[in-house]
Amino acid sequence: xxxxxxxxxxxxxxxxxxxxxxxxxxxxxxxxxxxxxxxxxxxxxxxxxxxxxxxxxxxxxxxxxxxxxxxxxxxxxxxxxxxxxxxxxxxxxxxxxxxxxxxxxxxxxxxxxxxxxxxxxxxxxxxxxxxxxxxxxxxxxxxxxxxxxxxxxxxxxxxxxxxxxxxxxxxxxxxxxxxxxxxxxxxxxxxxxxxxxxxxxxxxxxxxxxxxxxxxxxxxxxxxxxxxxxxxxxxxxxxxxxxxxxxxxxxxxxxxxxxxxxxxxxxxxxxxxxxxxx
Amino acid sequence: xxxxxxxxxxxxxxxxxxxxxxxxxxxxxxxxxxxxxxxxxxxxxxxxxxxxxxxxxxxxxxxxxxxxxxxxxxxxxxxxxxxxxxxxxxxxxxxxxxxxxxxxxxxxxxxxxxxxxxxxxxxxxxxxxxxxxxxxxxxxxxxxxxxxxxxxxxxxxxxxxxxxxxxxxxxxxxxxxxxxxxxxxxxxxxxxxxxxxxxxxxxxxxxxxxxxxxxxxxxxxxxxxxxxxxxxxxxxxxxxxxxxxxxxxxxxxxxxxxxxxxxxxxxxxxxxxxxxxxxxxxxxxxxxxxxxxxxxxxxxxxxxxxxxxxxxxxxxxxxxxxxxxxxxxxxxxxxxxxxxxxxxxxxxxxxxxxxxxxxxxxxxx
Ligand SMILES: Nc1ncnc2c1ncn2[C@@H]1O[C@H](COP(=O)(O)OP(=O)(O)OP(=O)(O)O)[C@@H](O)[C@H]1O
Ligand SMILES: [Mg+2]
Numbered sequence: 161x162x163x164x165x166x167x168x169x170x171x172x173x174x175x176x177x178x179x180x181x182x183x184x185x186x187x188x189x190x191x192x193x194x195x196x197x198x199x200x201x202x203x204x205x206x207x208x209x210x211x212x213x214x215x216x217x218x219x220x221x222x223x224x225x226x227x228x229x230x231x232x233x234x235x236x237x238x239x240x241x242x243x244x245x246x247x248x249x250x251x252x253x254x255x256x257x258x259x260x261x262x263x264x265x266x267x268x269x270x271x272x273x274x275x276x277x278x279x280x281x282x283x284x285x286x287x288x289x290x291x292x293x294x295x296x297x298x299x300x301x302x303x304x305x306x307x308x309x310x311x312x313x314x315x316x317x318x319x320x321x322x323x324x325x326x327x328x329x330x331x332x333x334x335x336x337x338x339x340x341x342x343x344x345x346x347x348x349x350x351x352x353x354x355x356x357x358x359x360x361x362x363x364x365x366x367x368x369x370x371x372x373x374x375x376x377x378x379x380x381x382x383x384x385x386x387x388x389x390x391x392x393x394x395x396x397x398x399x400x401x402x403x404x405x406x407x408x409x410x411x412x413x414x415x416x417x418x419x420x421x422x423x424x425x426x427x428x429x430x431x432x433x434x435x436x437x438x
Numbered sequence: 439x440x441x442x443x444x445x446x447x448x449x450x451x452x453x454x455x456x457x458x459x460x461x462x463x464x465x466x467x468x469x470x471x472x473x474x475x476x477x478x479x480x481x482x483x484x485x486x487x488x489x490x491x492x493x494x495x496x497x498x499x500x501x502x503x504x505x506x507x508x509x510x511x512x513x514x515x516x517x518x519x520x521x522x523x524x525x526x527x528x529x530x531x532x533x534x535x536x537x538x539x540x541x542x543x544x545x546x547x548x549x550x551x552x553x554x555x556x557x558x559x560x561x562x563x564x565x566x567x568x569x570x571x572x573x574x575x576x577x578x579x580x581x582x583x584x585x586x587x588x589x590x591x592x593x594x595x596x597x598x599x600x601x602x603x604x605x606x607x608x609x610x611x612x613x614x615x616x617x618x619x620x621x622x623x624x625x626x627x628x629x630x631x632x633x634x635x636x637x638x639x640x641x642x643x644x645x646x647x648x649x650x651x652x653x654x655x656x657x658x659x660x661x662x663x664x665x666x667x668x669x670x671x672x673x674x675x676x677x678x679x680x681x682x683x684x685x686x687x688x689x690x691x692x693x694x695x696x697x698x699x700x701x702x703x704x705x706x707x708x709x710x711x712x713x714x715x716x717x718x719x720x721x722x723x724x725x726x727x728x729x730x731x732x733x734x735x736x737x738x739x740x741x742x743x744x745x746x747x748x749x750x751x752x753x754x755x756x757x758x759x760x761x762x763x764x765x766x767x768x769x770x771x772x773x774x775x776x777x778x779x780x781x782x783x784x785x786x787x788x789x790x791x792x793x794x795x796x797x798x799x800x801x802x803x
Contacts, residue, residue: 324538327535327539330535331539331597332552334506334526334532337556346541350542
């Protein structure tokens with residue numbers, strides 16, 4: 161006999177929701193509380209006000225450096241994702257559906273393999289790269305490309321399948337569109353939701369990446385934070401808190417933007433319009 | 439009014455169109471041969487249905503015509519020109535797909551004018567042609583809708599308008615109505631037939647629905663396992679199926695045991711019946727004869743003269759001016775359907791005799 165799965169009771173759902181919310185909120189509260197502590201005892205906005213000097217003060221230089229490196233890396237990784245990954249994924253989906261399964265498998269590897277293990281592979285490659293490209297922080301974008309692949313692949317693929325990209329591109333081709341026109345006029349506009357999610361996820365991952373940059377001894381936002389926390393824990397926690405909030409807003413935008421685009425597309429016809437429908 | 443679509447265009451149309459054709463087309467997917475030397479020639483302005491069961495290669499044949507698939511061997515002609523090396527976007531065809539294929543982020547107006555944009559037609563001409571095209575499919579005033587705000591039938595009509603707006607050399611439709619419910623399907627197929635006649639555009643219409651094919655085609659190509667079994671007018675296909683497959687697939691056929699009598703006749707229960715096409719049947723061979731319900735005559739037991747089959751009526755159904763009666767035969771033990779005038783009535787249990795009219799039949803092993 162099979163049991164029918166019933167949704168949990170209302171009170172149980174409440175408990176679970178509140179439990180999860182608390183798990184996320186308590187550290188955030190603790191961090192906020194910590195940044196408000198005054199060295200002399202009591203609470204003040206002292207540390208928050210010090211934030212204004214982050215650009216010019218010497219002690220914060222490593223953090224400012226890391227932040228700008230990470231920003232550059234985000235941009236480069238984004239170029240890689242939108243300029244190389246997205247067209248490749250679309251192309252495989254349209255022309256070589258046979259290879260989609262392989263791609264599916266290949267793109268989970270970066271999640272399946274721990275970052276520490278990945279670095280073992282990256283290190284010798286970066287030694288080689290160092291000879292031709294130098295050891296600038298920006299070269300990390302290649303490794304980051306690998307790290308973001310699982311997420312960007314899935315974001316784009318879900319949209320591709322949802323929009324029936326194969327039929328749409330064949331329809332466009334039959335109407336005289338070149339492949340370039342199929343991409344720019346049909347696929348990219350149709351995939352804006354997936355591409356937006358992929359982009360925001362990329363930024364979130366690159367800004368939050370620590371293991372690889374630390375083990376390859378590059379200065380990024382997160383390694384900078386670690387370094388500064390040894391001399392000024394208040395500012396480290398404060399910046400972490402800010403970056404957490406920014407990431408949260410970013411990721412909320414991913415899901416929010418997605419549903420907004422969907423909703424605007426599937427505007428329900430008004431009563432007057434309905435009367436037309438045969 | 440409906441001719442308003444054919445107003446002179448800035449791009450002159452080629453002088454003498456000469457239809458489209460598949461010549462000895464073969465298509466392999468890896469080891470599997472999906473099309474075996476298919477020959478199909480359409481006259482200009484003709485509507486041909488590709489009819490056949492699922493998996494017989496209808497879509498593949500259409501895609502070869504469109505240029506969405508490359509043929510393994512053979513050639514494809516459009517307006518007498520070999521287009522084998524020409525990609526789909528240069529073949530100047532219009533297509534409608536089974537799946538809804540309107541661009542979801544564009545309005546109806548933008549969807550329909552897509553092909554004109556690709557041809558770099560000016561905005562004012564585009565507007566006019568889109569309006570004409572939408573009027574043709576009966577959707578004037580729907581310009582600003584999105585696909586999600588249209589019914590399935592409306593979406594397919596917009597897709598048709600979009601395919602026709604460029605005045606293509608051929609219109610290719612792959613089961614455009616199969617996602618729609620029965621009533622809409624019948625109405626829309628009549629509409630497509632009328633539009634095609636009106637524009638005089640050469641059209642290939644893929645379907646697995648034999649009624650649909652017989653209703654709208656100038657000619658029907660019945661396909662089976664990658665081959666065209668018969669290519670003829672709906673009447674000929676129905677009346678004189680050349681193979682057991684066609685007889686069985688198109689319309690209703692009774693399967694009666696027979697014996698090949700000579701090179702033109704089959705003996706069905708003592709009656710000599712002409713054979714439409716012998717194929718590889720040999721004299722003296724036992725075969726199945728496919729006999730249409732309207733090619734059987736039913737009489738009450740005792741009224742018959744000449745050879746006939748004895749049976750008992752199981753049921754009788756009213757079809758308007760006709761009646762179809764199901765008879766269980768004594769020997770061979772089987773059920774057959776007989777069509778006859780509605781004025782003759784038979785009740786379940788009535789003892790009857792059934793004889794075969796001397797109309798050419800299809801035979802098969
Ligand atoms: N890309 C492909 N690779 C391999 N085999 C294919 C491919 N496309 C079609 N086939 C095979 O070719 C045969 C004919 O397919 P096709 O789609 O032309 O059939 P169809 O007559 O249109 O059927 P349906 O009525 O189900 O649409 C099928 O056996 C199918 O499995
Ligand atoms: Mg098909």
